[in-house]
Amino acid sequence: MPDLYPLARKFLFSLDAERAHYLTLDGMSLAHRLGTLSALTGCSPASSEKSVKVMGLDFPNRVGLAAGLDKGGTAVNALGAVGFGHVEIGTVTPRPQPGNDKPRLFRLIEHEAIINRMGFNNPGTDGMLENLKSSTTTGKPFHGVLGINIGKNFDTPNEQANDDYLKAFSAVYGAADYVTANLSSPNTKGLRDLQSAQTCESLIQTLQERRKELIDQHEGKYVPLVIKIAPDLDKEAIESLAEVFSRTEIDGVITTNTTISREAVAGHRLADEAGGLSGAPLTTASTEVVATLRAAMDAGVPIIAAGGIMTAADGQAKLDAGAELVQIYTGLVYRGPQLVADLAKL
Numbered sequence: 001m002p003d004l005y006p007l008a009r010k011f012l013f014s015l016d017a018e019r020a021h022y023l024t025l026d027g028m029s030l031a032h033r034l035g036t037l038s039a040l041t042g043c044s045p046a047s048s049e050k051s052v053k054v055m056g057l058d059f060p061n062r063v064g065l066a067a068g069l070d071k072g073g074t075a076v077n078a079l080g081a082v083g084f085g086h087v088e089i090g091t092v093t094p095r096p097q098p099g100n101d102k103p104r105l106f107r108l109i110e111h112e113a114i115i116n117r118m119g120f121n122n123p124g125t126d127g128m129l130e131n132l133k134s135s136t137t138t139g140k141p142f143h144g145v146l147g148i149n150i151g152k153n154f155d156t157p158n159e160q161a162n163d164d165y166l167k168a169f170s171a172v173y174g175a176a177d178y179v180t181a182n183l184s185s186p187n188t189k190g191l192r193d194l195q196s197a198q199t200c201e202s203l204i205q206t207l208q209e210r211r212k213e214l215i216d217q218h219e220g221k222y223v224p225l226v227i228k229i230a231p232d233l234d235k236e237a238i239e240s241l242a243e244v245f246s247r248t249e250i251d252g253v254i255t256t257n258t259t260i261s262r263e264a265v266a267g268h269r270l271a272d273e274a275g276g277l278s279g280a281p282l283t284t285a286s287t288e289v290v291a292t293l294r295a296a297m298d299a300g301v302p303i304i305a306a307g308g309i310m311t312a313a314d315g316q317a318k319l320d321a322g323a324e325l326v327q328i329y330t331g332l333v334y335r336g337p338q339l340v341a342d343l344a345k346l
Contacts, residue, residue: 003042005336017105017114025075032078032139041337043083046144046344050085054302054324055224055251057145057177061085063315063343066306066327067149067180067228071122073132080142083340087142088327089128090149091182094167096124097153100187106270108279112310112334113265116258117275119187120151125171132175148176149228151188158190158199162206169207173214173223181207184230184257186276192230197240200227204248224251231256231285231307235292242296249301254327255293256286256307279330283308287321294322310335312342319346 012020031037038044046060053059064086065079073089080087099121106115122128128148136142150172152164165181172179181203183194194200207225215222227250229241245253258276265271265281286307294303305323309315310331318326326346331339 003336003338004040005338009334009336013107013109016103017107018102021069021105025070025078028078028082029075029135029138032081035139037078037081041082043081043337043341045081045140045142046083046085050344050346052324055178055226056222057224059085059325060144061344062319062325062346063340064088064145064147064304064325064327065332066329067091067147067182068116068118069329069332073128074135076132076135076146077139077142078135080144081140082337083344084144085344086145086147086177086325088147088149088180089132090122090180091120091151091185092122092125092128092148092168092172093120093151093153094125094164094171095153096127097121104275106273106275108265108268108270111265111268111279111281112330113277113279113281114330114333115270115273115275115277117187117273119154120185125168129172129175145177146175147178147180147226148172149180149182151182151185152191154188158193161194162203165203165207166210169210170214173211174218174221176223178224178226178251180226180228180254182228182257184228186230186258186260195229195233195237195241197244200241201244201248204244204250208248226250226252226254226304228254228257229289231259231282231289232261233289238289238292239296242293245301246298249298252302252304253293253297254304254306255289256282258282259285261285278307279334280308280310283310283314287317290318290321290323309343311339312346315343315346
């Protein structure tokens with residue numbers, strides 16, 4: 001059937017960006033419950049034709065939804081019906097928090113980009129788990145891989161950050177297929193400081209120790225631990241982290257989060273808005289981080305590539321640079337479900 005997304009996008013882009021965001025999630029969930037989502041999007045749930053094993057998990061295909069779109073876990077089955085092989089929800093923090101003041105989400109349409117300063121607005125781990133129960137028991141079930149992205153509350157000092165990650169990790173462990181520790185959002189003050197090699201290693205080891213206990217508590221279930229890093233690290237910092245990731249035998253790394261750089265959108269009327277920039281301006285930089293990390297890190301640690309994937313060619317470039325899986329968010333906003341179908345063929 002014809003691609004209807006350009007018509008839907010025209011309507012959605014006429015609305016405030018954050019309103020459109022939630023309207024889309026709610027609309028997808030409703031259409032999925034009614035059994036009409038596949039007809040509306042022209043897409044279907046992922047098959048196993050392009051399946052790949054990564055981190056010991058069976059992914060139906062290589063394309064996933066990046067964290068940030070479904071922070072509260074309200075639309076997992078609906079998102080899975082679009083064709084994603086994995087869906088990563090969150091970022092979720094131990095306690096609920098409203099995030100930063102509005103407006104906090106901006107489209108830079110000329111650049112196929114978004115600036116967000118959402119600030120980990122989320123219902124907390126308890127609320128997210130309740131949402132998850134509801135969203136995964138309506139409509140056809142999602143048979144892909146579920147990732148849960150965790151972070152610290154905005155008012156938790158960095159010196160106590162490990163405590164927040166431990167609380168969140170323990171809370172979501174039973175529901176997740178893998179858990180990502182987000183150390184790289186620019187929208188929580190001081191969060192990116194946790195990416196220093198020493199601090200990052202401490203966090204990884206702390207979570208790995210807790211996992212030993214959680215495995216026993218969850219009948220032997222092993223949940224891979226993933227770290228998400230920023231695109232703004234220099235080569236030395238990336239290589240230092242690569243040593244940490246190799247030494248700790250982390251299960252996976254997501255590269256990259258949004259960027260604080262505005263070089264690619266200089267002169268745009270929204271360029272000075274605070275927050276993380278995503279979309280097409282990030283394509284080259286994020287691919288370079290994948291390549292640098294892949295060259296410096298143990299070959300046994302897989303990379304999940306995100307950042308500026310707007311076409312199947314962009315996704316292939318990430319795989320060629322050394323990634324095993326790819327994730328999209330802004331590309332989905334601008335290109336629609338067809339991008340998922342195109343990437344699922346890689």
